[in-house]
Amino acid sequence: MQNSQIAARRAAAISRGVGVTTQVYAHKAENAEIWDVEGRRYIDFAAGIAVVNTGHRHPKVIEAVKAQLDSFTHTCHQVVPYENYVALAEKLNAAVPGDFAKKTIFVTTGAEAVENAVKIARAATNRPAVIAFTGGFHGRTFMGMTLTGKVQPYKAGFGAMMPDVFHVPFPVELHGVSVEDSLSVLDKLFKADVDPARVAAFIVEPVQGEGGFYEVPRAFMEKLQEIARKHGILLIADEVQTGFARTGKLFAMEHYGVVPDITTMAKGLGGGFPIAAVTGRAEIMDAPAPGGLGGTYGGNPIGVAAGLAVLEVIEEEGLCERAVSLGNRLKQRLSGLAASIPQIADVRGPGFMNAVEFNIPGTSTPDAEFTNRVREKALERGLILLTCGVYGNVIRFLAPVTIPDDVFSEALDILEAALLSAKEG
Numbered sequence: 001m002q003n004s005q006i007a008a009r010r011a012a013a014i015s016r017g018v019g020v021t022t023q024v025y026a027h028k029a030e031n032a033e034i035w036d037v038e039g040r041r042y043i044d045f046a047a048g049i050a051v052v053n054t055g056h057r058h059p060k061v062i063e064a065v066k067a068q069l070d071s072f073t074h075t076c077h078q079v080v081p082y083e084n085y086v087a088l089a090e091k092l093n094a095a096v097p098g099d100f101a102k103k104t105i106f107v108t109t110g111a112e113a114v115e116n117a118v119k120i121a122r123a124a125t126n127r128p129a130v131i132a133f134t135g136g137f138h139g140r141t142f143m144g145m146t147l148t149g150k151v152q153p154y155k156a157g158f159g160a161m162m163p164d165v166f167h168v169p170f171p172v173e174l175h176g177v178s179v180e181d182s183l184s185v186l187d188k189l190f191k192a193d194v195d196p197a198r199v200a201a202f203i204v205e206p207v208q209g210e211g212g213f214y215e216v217p218r219a220f221m222e223k224l225q226e227i228a229r230k231h232g233i234l235l236i237a238d239e240v241q242t243g244f245a246r247t248g249k250l251f252a253m254e255h256y257g258v259v260p261d262i263t264t265m266a267k268g269l270g271g272g273f274p275i276a277a278v279t280g281r282a283e284i285m286d287a288p289a290p291g292g293l294g295g296t297y298g299g300n301p302i303g304v305a306a307g308l309a310v311l312e313v314i315e316e317e318g319l320c321e322r323a324v325s326l327g328n329r330l331k332q333r334l335s336g337l338a339a340s341i342p343q344i345a346d347v348r349g350p351g352f353m354n355a356v357e358f359n360i361p362g363t364s365t366p367d368a369e370f371t372n373r374v375r376e377k378a379l380e381r382g383l384i385l386l387t388c389g390v391y392g393n394v395i396r397f398l399a400p401v402t403i404p405d406d407v408f409s410e411a412l413d414i415l416e417a418a419l420l421s422a423k424e425g
């Protein structure tokens, strides 16, 4: 079968609302490599958007899932519960930052985790409002897209958003928004639009994912916690994209001395199987009445089995440390190219959550066209890259943290060739 044949069928059968960035139809995948239906091999620097941090089909994850398949696949935890749901909750309660009693619920997607985090925060505080950040991404459900700080394509045409959600500019020094600027807008928001006593929660990605791989400055995170404490506002850390060794820690919040009240997780937790979680202070998590949380597939036993295996793999293979050393190699290579590629405006990111940002040379104008060209040139050479950013001028690197050294070296050579070729036009 040809990619183009499936692409034609896809165009006829699937809503264009589900966009795709490649026309590479997957046939097989192993660790950091994907083979398409025509037998062509690609190195995967997307990892299913930060999902297979532990690599495609990690043997330990597959073994755990197979064992679960042979046991039972679905009973609905709300009807006939099972032990591995409890075991994974216990592990997350211990691992999520915060030296206090925690509880967890499981759902299926990142957006659902965000929805539930907001429900729990509202129930616990008896307050309605939520404050999010420009450029943030929190999913495609109604609350998820309302919280998301980017109109195109996430909100456009979808009608009225949820009430009582406010956005504060995310501090990005590179774009002229300082920590003080953001805090000053927050202060004005409290004076002009919403009484802080009505705010249930702040929701923040420690490193914005979709928005462009911008890290929350430490000073800002600390101030956010201070303001939250002062007004009885809860802090929700959306770790859907940053979690599970990606930033060189199990959770990105570990880089700050700041502890969230509620943490959302998905993606990397399941190593390729759909599972998401919300973990938080026990008394907050217990606020909703029995039956108020859950869902038919939430904490499906197969996803849970995968999650338990993923946590073991991260620990056994030292993936947090590996993320740091891979990220350093990638950033060094990109920084070394900055002299010959004048479009490179910034190279950044903690651990292996790295990005390169491109501007039109000699200006601070985002160069989305060059960014796309790099992505296309890399794909032609067998490397799958993803773009991101409010201006579409960022390439984000999300390779599996388990990528073998030789495959990684090969990918860096392809990346360099793609950058040089994109410069030629």
Ligand SMILES: Cc1ncc(COP(=O)(O)O)c(C=O)c1O
Residues within 6 Å of the ligand: 049, 109, 110, 111, 112, 114, 137, 138, 139, 140, 205, 209, 210, 238, 239, 240, 241, 242, 266, 267
């Ligand atoms: C930070 C963050 N939150 C929430 C989501 C939504 O997750 P899902 O696509 O699983 O609904 C994403 C997805 O990219 C994300 O990056």
